[in-house]
Amino acid sequence: MRSACGELLQIQKPEPETTRRDFLSVAGFAIGAAALASCRAPVQNAIPLLAGSDQLVPGVSSWYATTCGGCPASCSLLAKQRDGRPIKIEGNDRSTLFGGGTCATGQATVLSLYDGERLNGPRWKGQSVSWQQMDQLVLSLLPPPSLRQRVVLLSNTINSPSTLRIIEAWRRRYPGFRHVTYDAISLSAIRSANKQCFGLEVVPHYAFEKARVIVGMEADFLGTWLSPVEFAQGYARSHSPETSCLHLQVESGLSLTGSKADIRIAAAPSELGMVAVALLRRVARKARMAGVSNVESPIADPALLDFVADRLWENRGKSLIVSGVQDTAAQTVINALNEFLGNIGATVDLACPSFQRNGDDIAMTNLVAEMNRGEVHTLILYGVNPVYDYAGAELFAEGLKKTQLSISLADTRDETSSQAVAICPDHHFLESWGDAEPVDSHFSLRQPLISPLFDTRAAPESMLRWLGNTSTHYTYLRDVWKASLFPRQTEIGDFELFWERALRDGVLTLPARHPESAPVFRGDWAAAEDTILHDYNRDRSHLTDQDATCELHLYESVSLRDGRHANNPWLQELPDPITTATWGNFASIAPELARRLNCTEGDVVSLRTGSRQVDIPVLIQPGQHQRTISVALGYGREEVGKVGRSIGINAFRLRNTVAGPHESPITAVTIEKSGRREPIARTQGHFSMEGRPIALETTVHDLAGESGPDQDRLPTLWTEPMQGAHAWGMAIDLNACTGCSACVVACQAENNVPVVGKDQVQRGRIMHWIRIDHYYHGDEANPKSIHQPMMCQHCGHAPCETVCPVLATTTSSEGINQQVYNRCIGTRYCANNCPYKVRRFNWYNYTDNRAFDFNMSSPLGRMVLNPDVVVRSRGVMEKCNLCVQRIQSAKNLALEGQRQLADGEIQTACQQACATHAIVFGDLKDFHSRVSQLHRSPRNYLVLGELGTRPNVSYLKRIRTTMEAH
């Protein structure tokens, strides 16, 4: 009642005094206030240093020597640190092994540091725990040493002296301890063959720089095999245009190395041994060995083999034969060849071997058997992912469940670590201390550039803790160096000085451990020959001439390698140098097989080996052996971050169940068209030069007749643009370029080039500023092939400049064709009119855009960005600017020092990354600069120079040794 009365009273009240004007003013205020309240400045998570460091000047980069953790090759690096963040990887040119070069994978490792999906702290059975709890749990479960229970450390190749010392301590502490080294891509056949032939179970150190004649057999030593940066560097030195050199590659699928070879033989995996035998017989006859069979090999052209054998014999002690075939008999034949040619001790160093690939397949096989018998109590997994990459992955996973305690020291989630009981995540290598001895007595130090981003702990430190050793990894490392390396040198008497210098240089070379030992060849090469012949005949009858039966060839891709870098978007988007495919793997088949199967690129086929089957799109690959199907390893990861998940298929699943050095490496595979299609995202669609003079090659013979570049420039109506003190230019040596693509990633890292994803690559919108063009010429079954790095040519009379309506692209007074992002309105006219098609348009906003969920979409991933280079917005054009930020910073330094810029002082990112020094940058106005000299070389030419574009980037012809030239 009362309430009703109240309402009544209210209703009877006079009209409220709110007029329309009042309402409007109140509403206006309210809307304004709401709008103002929502206009909040974006929150910036910039945290100032509480205490400044005298080594850390804002805006000034510093460089620290460290060691790459991308693969066991352990290249020495210089890492650039800016405002407390490592942002760029470069090669350490003080390294006598690796020079200043890096590989694409190494370049990209800096991005993995900022991968938000790395393991962010210790986990026990999936639950987050503290390190203290973790240590207690592990120590409580580790078996007491007295019980002699099996404790196994399963790791990939470890060549770190300090870590090996820790492992030694474990061995002493636990009588049942065993260290098993397992490499997904193993070279154990080389080790076992060397044990048989020389009594040394090692992988030799190969000296490519001393080899004038090189024969490679299924060993992609310029791309992925063993130590590609080191080998590429040596290869380029021995293959200088001045020397007459020869490189024969025998392989089934076209590899980077095969594409670089002077002569290439396409041979199926089952035929490789036969080619080696045929060569060996020729060489053995020359070496006057008794009992050499005269039977010809049915595989290769005898005249070609005679030619190669002649060259090998002429260059005794200066030749090298390497093989990646996982077959002891074949490796014995290779050893015999190197022995007869006098290469042992010259180009094949067994006394100072390589420690870059120590995997032991038999030990791994035994371990899996033991695990399945329940004999392994504790399994520590370090740097391995056998659930993904072991041929008997299911068996391994079964065995893993039977262990009492499994501890993973992985730094990222992977198929194996996700099944371990305890995950004790390791640092990224840029966060940790460490050392490496990639080759006997060649040491490389690793130092952190940033404090750990997550709650991780260095794996060696974890292992120390569980031994009860409380010292930090750093002090332990230092002590190891003090105890074992410092005494081996006499140069510096004070350890502090020694350590300081080692830290600064990053590398240390000590006298060899066994310099005098010259191994004696005791290998039974005749028996090895018989084994090969026997295996070949067996495989022949095995692989009957059924249409669908082929041999399988699995290889490491230049970008992802064995798959550990699958979550790195730079590497996923790096075009494979041979096929230019990105984001996924494929089955390479020969054009003839494609015709027989009626397949076109992108048709999905089923590959079946025994009971295993995968569905994968095909790619028609010139030079592919007709009865061999090549598939890249490293794809098809499932337990990985969002970038790499389910990209491609896991080809490790197709491997022989039991892989070992005594197992025949032949895998028969049947291929069947499925009818589905899955397009492959390639960045290049046409591989013929169509007879155009683009990527040129010549022979030593022809070069002698050439007088040098035509100095007569075409007449022009334009004024000379380069009025400045310098004229920046570049020379790219096609003879040195291997196509390894390290420059592509280096440029991406230096210049903040965005990743755009598979769909955009398929649409032809890759953003890379430098690309590696690949052309074939000649016979489709085994073509000649050439790589050509292509970036902005910095034309003196640039077609792009005249057409831009707003002057957003101009030539600087120093000859750089510069792009003014702020002025660009995005007509794309410049890109249309660019004869080299090197301009890249921002079709979308690639930064902070959820549609492009790669590194630039998260604040952590954006920490890798180079603050010297602006991040481009959508709608503007971009392209190579010859690393103008580097030029500017070098100029500033010269100005501060009141001196002239020296030649070579400025290195562009692509140039720095190049292991073979194929890219040379410098001042064309300086007559004596290296680049000026190269521009005057008889091999020098301009791509499309006849258009009158006057590029400041020139190319040097590749030199090819042919049979006909001799």
Added chain:
Amino acid sequence: MSPATTGHHPTEAQALLPPKYIDGDPSLQQIAEDIARPLEAQPGRSWWICFALAFTALLNLGGMVTYLVAKGIGVWGLNNSVGWAFDITNFVFWVGIGHAGTLISAILLLFRQTWRTSINRSAEAMTIFAVICAGLFPAIHLGRPWDAFFIFPYPNQRGPLWPNFRSPLVWDVFAISTYFTVSLVFWYLGMVPDMATLRDRAKNRFQETVYRWLSLGWNGSYRTWARYEVVSVVIAGLAAPLVVSVHSIVSMDFATSVIPGWHATIFPLYFVAGAIYSGFGMVLTLLIITRQTMHLERYITAQHLDKMAKVTMFTGMIVSYAYATEFFTAWYRGDVYEKYHFINRAIGPYAFCFYLMVLCNVLTPQVLWFKKVRRNVAALFIASILVNVGMWFERFVIIVVSLHRTFLPSAWGMFYPTRIDIGILVGSFGLFFTCFLLFIRFLPMIAIWEIKGASHFERAAQKATHA
């Protein structure tokens, strides 16, 4: 000479007589009635259907352009190899369409071709709307359309920083904006006496006010007429060179480049001929539609269609000649890149576009040799549509086929249109037809005063003959 004079004995008086371009003998009152009818009556069902279609397409255009500007040019099918495709194809297509209007209204005026009187108003309107459609594309094809003003030479504090006067895109801006301004002024000026007529016929105050403003106080005095004639001729004189210059400059977007298939000196002539060809195709399409739907057969007679068909045929043959010349030059010059380009045009992945273009632009004009075809409205309508299709594909061939395979084979690519590409093309037709349908609804689509003048002149001439 013209069909109207055949069959008579040529006499002195007849030789001076203009041919008859209006069927029947409508009184001056009747002419005004007939032409003003669509403006004053409620539109018919066919108009509403056309308008609904066109307006839907226009709304679609609005939506898609909004999406484009919000997301980025990536929603189109362009890529690193092909930086222009539908956008600039549509631009050149629409600019070309416009040319016929100016040719009819300005050049034929200067040449005293009285047959143009019935069609010049709608042809000019077509020019205006086509240039509006054309102008849309350079604006939206920019990566950053909000910075489009950078292209204008305005005083600024950056130096000052001017646009790049060497760039044909800057010339385009001047050419198109001049063209649009002159065309608009000429079109509007042409309507002023008719506005006065409509003002006088207005049935309500609103109409009267609007038409009074638009008629600029026209009083029909002798002096007004005298000045009016002078101004018309002056502006026609200004507009006439634009017929040649605008598309020449558009062609220089391509001709000044280095790209094989673009870099050709024949382009200005070739483009102007193509523009007039396509423009006449479009005028034919539009006039056939309007004369049928608006029942203006008396004013837009078979003779008009016949004349336009002849111009179409003539310009079509110039275009065909240009195609042949391009191939000849590529062969004669012996340049490997250019040679490849033309082989690729004929047998490459876009060969079907090339053959469609040949079918529409080389073979179609040949049927116009036959008077039967020229006098058959249905056949002419089909031919005019083919001309439009052919000319769109011509631009597509020039732009996309040239770009997709240039100098370095490593950078070859393909362009596949996306839904947005096609939607915006359809939408531009929506914009064009919406404008045109509104025009025929609200403005006199035939110049009343000119028809009156012509018919009066005819009548006077006939009287003179009879006497």
